[in-house]
Amino acid sequence: MLPARVLAGAPLALVILALSGCSSHWGCTDTTAGRGEAGRRVQVEDTSGRPLGVTAEVVGWRLEPHPQVPSEGDKVHFHYRFDGADETSGPAVDACAVDKERVALGCQTVYSSGAWPEPDGALVGDDWLAVEHPEQVAGVLLIPNDQSYDRRTCEQDIKDGGGTHPPKPAGRGLQL
Template sequence: MRRWTRRQACTAVQAAMAACAALALAGCTAEDGRYAERAPGPAARAVTVVRDDVTYPLTVEITDWKVGPHPQVPARGDAVRFTYRTTKTGHLPTVVAKVAVCAVDSADVVLLCDNISVHDESPGGSRVEDGDSWIGPSPGLKPGLSGTARVLLVPDQLLLGPHAGDPKDDDGYVPPRIPGPGERLRTG
């Protein structure tokens, strides 16, 4: 067994600390080789879905929205009902895409977000799906959804790959987190 001098031990510790700092600055963790949490892409009314550095031939667009009580729980406060359209712009492999949809105020500050899942229902056509959904209600949310100025989509695919956690087949994709109330969205 090799014995280290005090100077060698200090140098080794400094080198290890420098390597850890470099990994942290690069946004990586040594724990499992995955990238650290990253901010979501720029939000907009219509987005092309992306997954890390892959762009899907799929667009999602908010076509309409309104604020009002949710018909199933009207006493819980306002909610935002929105409609959306998804369109294929090329060959889309069998995929389910999940994207965040956020109600924001006039300064693009998030009031509340949820997500929608879209998938290819018409392999031969260009239209994938028209749909509608709700954001909220969320009792106790301040300032509440009545201050909604826009409904925006975040382009990033939020689902992990089909082999997430499998050390042999996992592709390492880690989606960004869904923005929370009070965060300002970056808009495109």
């Protein structure tokens, strides 16, 4: 038999557990990290803005028809490099073709895990960006925010979601 004072405290304990429980939406908050400064070479950063020890760089680009769809005209063919990234679970950054005012003409996310290893340990790859007016492209820039991991939101999972998320993927019209 339980002592009376233990039984008397049970309702209070249940109230405390209910109010502090993970199912309470009061404890789940979503925030979005600020977008980092885009550049040709960037230090990849986590959602708190801390460097991950990985550098991403656009090592070259040119306008040319994609070999699988040459009838679609010129696309932006760019080459990139990740230094310090893990081959299987490394970071990802947004790459954007920009005009001379640094306005994005087309963007996509490039993953270090999709690149191939070089003898020096770097991971290198290439990709294509489709833009409406390829003649306006003045360069390709990378945005340093790691896009490889985006935890679940409160709306998706009130129990395990929440926290700081990377900025939304970059898109056309964004001023970089």
